[in-house]
Each structure stands twice: as C-alpha cells, then as structure tokens.
Amino acid sequence: MSTKKVVISVQEGNKSFKKVDKAQANIRSLVRNAFRLSKQTEFMALSDLNFEVKEGEVFGVVGHNGSGKSTLLNCIIGAMKFDKGSQFHAEGKILKLSLGMGFDPNLSGRENIYVNGSVIGLTFKRIGEIFDDIVAFSGLEKFIDSPVKSYSRGMRSRLMFAIAIHADADIFLFDEFFGGVGDIEFKKKSQDVFNRTFLNDRTLIIVSHNLDVIQKYCDRVMILDQGKQVAIGKPMEMVEAYKALYD
Amino acid sequence: MINKLIAPIAARLESNRLERIWKLALVDFKKRYYNDRLGLVWALLHPLLRIAVYFIIFKYVFSYRQDNYGIFLFAGLILWMFFIESTKGGLTIFRRKRYLIESIQVNKLDLFFSHILGVAIGFLFNLASFLIIMICAGILPSWDILWLPSLILNVMLLSFGGAMILAIIGLYFNDITHAWDIVALFGFWTAGIFFRVEDILKHFPWMKWAHPFLGIVHNSRNVTMYGEPPAWDMYLYNWIAGLIMVAIAMVMYYAHNHKVLERL
Numbered sequence: 001m002s003t004k005k006v007v008i009s010v011q012e013g014n015k016s017f018k019k020v021d022k023a024q025a026n027i028r029s030l031v032r033n034a035f036r037l038s039k040q041t042e043f044m045a046l047s048d049l050n051f052e053v054k055e056g057e058v059f060g061v062v063g064h065n066g067s068g069k070s071t072l073l074n075c076i077i078g079a080m081k082f083d084k085g086s087q088f089h090a091e092g093k094i095l096k097l098s099l100g101m102g103f104d105p106n107l108s109g110r111e112n113i114y115v116n117g118s119v120i121g122l123t124f125k126r127i128g129e130i131f132d133d134i135v136a137f138s139g140l141e142k143f144i145d146s147p148v149k150s151y152s153r154g155m156r157s158r159l160m161f162a163i164a165i166h167a168d169a170d171i172f173l174f175d176e177f178f179g180g181v182g183d184i185e186f187k188k189k190s191q192d193v194f195n196r197t198f199l200n201d202r203t204l205i206i207v208s209h210n211l212d213v214i215q216k217y218c219d220r221v222m223i224l225d226q227g228k229q230v231a232i233g234k235p236m237e238m239v240e241a242y243k244a245l246y247d
Numbered sequence: 248m249i250n251k252l253i254a255p256i257a258a259r260l261e262s263n264r265l266e267r268i269w270k271l272a273l274v275d276f277k278k279r280y281y282n283d284r285l286g287l288v289w290a291l292l293h294p295l296l297r298i299a300v301y302f303i304i305f306k307y308v309f310s311y312r313q314d315n316y317g318i319f320l321f322a323g324l325i326l327w328m329f330f331i332e333s334t335k336g337g338l339t340i341f342r343r344k345r346y347l348i349e350s351i352q353v354n355k356l357d358l359f360f361s362h363i364l365g366v367a368i369g370f371l372f373n374l375a376s377f378l379i380i381m382i383c384a385g386i387l388p389s390w391d392i393l394w395l396p397s398l399i400l401n402v403m404l405l406s407f408g409g410a411m412i413l414a415i416i417g418l419y420f421n422d423i424t425h426a427w428d429i430v431a432l433f434g435f436w437t438a439g440i441f442f443r444v445e446d447i448l449k450h451f452p453w454m455k456w457a458h459p460f461l462g463i464v465h466n467s468r469n470v471t472m473y474g475e476p477p478a479w480d481m482y483l484y485n486w487i488a489g490l491i492m493v494a495i496a497m498v499m500y501y502a503h504n505h506k507v508l509e510r511l
Contacts, residue, residue: 080508
C-alpha cells in the first residue's frame with residue numbers, strides 16, 4: 001500500500017449552479033421577479049464526488065462535454081467553491097494549464113510570453129533568460145512580434161506549451177492540455193519535454209478527451225457523467241468502461 | 248527603466264507579483280492605442296482637445312467669467328477623467344481579462360491593481376501636460392503643490408474602490424453599465440469642473456458631503472493654480488470616503504470573487 005501523502009481530497013463534493021435566464025439579468029425583470037427569486041432553477045454540476053489524489057500521482061478525469069470536468073478543476077484551484085457541506089482539502093501550490101486559451105489575441109507573442117510567464121509565477125529576469133528557448137521551442141521566431149490573433153491554433157498551442165513547461169507548482173491541473181499540439185515533429189518534441197518536465201514525481205490531474213493520453217500517462221482515472229462520479233480505477237479498465245458507457 | 252526598479256523589490260519579496268501587476272498595467276495602457284495611427288500621441292492629444300472644446304463652449308458661448316479658465320478646467324478634468332476611466336474599465340474588467348481568469352489562475356485583485364495603474368500611466372501624461380501648460384501660462388507652483396500626490400492617491404483609492412464595487416455588481420446586474428453612465432454624467436456636471444466649487448455649494452451645500460469630487464477638484468486647484476493648501480475639512484472627508492469605499496469593495500470582493508467564473 002502506498003504511503004505517499006494525500007495532497008488533494010474531495011469528500012461529498014457537490015457544486016450547484018443557479019440557472020438564471022438571461023432576461024433576469026436586468027433590473028426590470030429583477031423588480032418583476034423580486035418576490036419570486038426562490039423560483040430560480042438549480043442544477044448540480046458535480047454530485048457527491050469522493051476521491052483522493054496522492055503526491056506524485058497522475059490522476060485522469062474523463063467525461064463527455066458538460067460532465068463537470070472543468071468545473072471540478074475550477075473548484076480544485078479555488079476559482080469556484082464547492083457547495084457547503086462538501087469537504088475539500090488541497091496541499092501545495094496548484095497551477096491550472098490549458099492550451100491555446102490564455103492569450104490576449106491583440107498582443108504580440110512576445111508580450112504574451114511575458115504576461116503568461118508572469119502569471120504562472122516566473123520573474124521577468126527568469127523570463128528573459130528562457131525567452132529564446134521558448135521562442136525556439138515553439139518555432140515562432142519569425143512571428144514572435146506579430147499579434148497572437150494572426151496565429152493559427154497550432155501556433156498558439158505550441159507557444160502556450162513552450163511557456164507552460166517552465167511553470168513551477170506542486171500540483172498541475174491540465175485541462176485539455178494535449179489537444180492538437182502542432183505537427184508530428186512538434187508532438188514528439190513536446191512529448192519528450194513533457195515526460196522530462198512533468199512526469200518527474202509531480203502530482204498531475206489530467207482532463208482530456210484524448211483517451212490515448214489518459215491511458216499512457218495516468219496512474220488512476222475517474223469517469224464523470226453528468227456531474228456524477230461513475231467509477232475510479234486503472235486507466236485501461238476505465239477507458240473501456242468509458243467507451244462502453246457511451247456505446 | 249521601471250522594470251529595473253521593480254526587479255530588486257520583487258526579488259526581495261521573493262515574489263513576481265509587483266512585476267506582474269506592472270506588466271499587466273503596461274499592456275493595458277498600450278492596448279488602448281494599439282491600432283491607432285497616432286498611437287501614444289493620443290494619450291496627450293485626447294485630454295488637450297477635450298479641454299479645448301469645453302474651453303471654447305464655456306468661455307465664448309456661455310461667457311463664463313473665470314481667470315485662467317483653461318487651467319481651471321484642466322485641474323479638475325484630469326482627475327475626473329482618471330476616476331471615470333477607472334470605474335468604466337472596472338465594469339468590464341472580468342470580461343476583458345477572462346483569458347487569464349479562465350485558463351491560467353490569476354489573482355483577480357491584481358487585475359484591479361494593474362487596471363488602476365494602467366489608467367495612472369495615462370494620467371501621468373495628462374498631468375505633465377497640465378503642469379507644463381500651467382507654467383507656460385505664467386502660474387508658477389508654490390510649495391503647496393506637494394499636496395498634489397496625496398490628492399492623486401485619494402483619487403486612486405476612490406477609483407480602485409469604485410471599479411471593484413462596479414465589477415462585482417456587474418456580475419449580477421448587466422444594467423449597471425447604463426445606470427453608471429447616468430450617475431457619472433450627473434457627477435461630471437456637479438463636480439465643480441466647469442464652475443467654481445463655492446458657487447455650487449452656495450446653491451447645494453449638502454453636495455459638499457455627497458460628492459467627494461467637489462473637494463478633490465477644489466483642492467486640486469488650491470494646490471496647483473492658487474498656491475494654497477487644501478481645504479482641510481474636504482481633504483479629510485475625501486480620504487475617509489476613499490478608505491470606506493475601498494473597505495466596502497474588499498468586503499464585496501471577498502464575498503463574491505469565487506462567483507466570477509460562474510457569472511461570466
């Protein structure tokens with residue numbers, strides 16, 4: 001039995017959202033509905049989750065769109081709160097990374113490297129030191145001063161990946177981090193770097209639709225369906241169970 | 248240059264937070280003029296042209312009598328513009344910075360700090376033009392101008408608190424954008440920017456306590472163009488108003504900041 005300490009623990013984890021019609025978000029409807037606020041519909045994005053992640057473990061989460069995967073990551077990182085009554089505990093610095101989204105499209109690649117690098121905890125000095133490596137790794141030397149809105153999805157992904165590998169945290173949450181990262185050559189290069197950088201006794205939670213990735217990297221996998229925890233187990237078994245669930 | 252100043256402080260604090268706030272502020276400021284042909288020149292031109300328009304209307308159309316009316320306008324208008332730009336920007340801050348909130352977890356308080364700092368960079372351009380024009384007009388500042396930074400800090404407090412309060416309210420009521428436009432319009436015409444504060448208080452004495460900007464505009468003129476110290480009662484009141492506003496904003500922020508992603 002593993003003696004490694006638990007770094008993330010969720011017990012009876014629930015997360016509900018109040019469903020507000022767009023029309024209610026203005027003063028007129030608010031006044032009209034002032035005495036009928038209790039009629040707001042509520043839906044459970046996450047219901048009764050119970051799991052633990054241990055130090056150094058790679059934990060996968062699979063599920064269809066709308067199954068609650070991103071909500072779960074947002075709750076773990078503290079951007080959202082689990083409902084009252086849920087027990088949640090996390091230890092260490094947590095960082096969420098997702099590909100191709102954290103850029104301001106109007107800024108150049110260079111500016112975005114500094115903004116993103118800074119947000120993931122790097123000092124300007126450190127960013128200056130690794131700047132050339134980031135640009136070279138992403139293969140964007142000729143475009144680094146062009147606005148990111150002129151980049152293709154693949155170019156954005158490559159740049160984000162090149163920045164993210166320099167992030168420092170105890171626990172990494174990857175939200176579709178592996179989606180469409182460049183051509184075959186870049187995929188191989190990024191895989192090597194990923195293995196060296198992240199699979200080095202770090203705790204990872206990987207959310208992905210890519211079942212090959214889940215099977216390849218994860219120690220355990222949880223299946224989510226409509227916010228409910230269907231099962232937790234070994235990757236191979238869970239991938240089969242997940243496929244069977246939607247067949 | 249500022250990067251070089253911030254780096255050793257950041258190293259001492261073992262945190263890159265100051266650098267991050269500064270970078271986000273700089274990016275915010277640059278983005279405002281990114282696609283304009285004249286670029287940063289607009290940071291100087293915009294307030295000057297605006298003041299020129301008001302000057303022509305009030306001096307020549309309405310024949311308002313006031314010595315050095317251009318400077319008189321300038322002293323009040325730049326501080327008001329700082330406040331309005333900050334609060335209006337606050338209303339959209341979560342939407343504009345969604346890419347940081349959603350994908351990479353960023354401390355949302357830093358977004359407000361950097362936003363106010365970004366507006367402050369633009370304000371410094373305005374302030375420099377104001378002081379140059381004032382000196383060119385033959386008004387030399389006295390030692391009382393040393394009170395000006397504290398007035399600016401006061402405006403920053405009000406702006407920071409206002410931006411945050413509006414951003415939080417905006418999460419729940421979209422209409423706040425329109426409502427704030429009207430409140431800001433009322434505030435603009437009653438802040439004593441175009442008229443002597445004493446004239447406004449003569450008709451509406453209660454405004455002294457209802458409108459913090461009356462005191463700020465009055466004191467800004469006192470310490471710059473009139474070479475006098477601030478009116479202490481208004482100075483103190485404005486600081487208390489600023490601190491209360493920030494306190495309310497912080498309470499609201501800590502109670503609701505985890506709702507940002509849900510509401511966006």
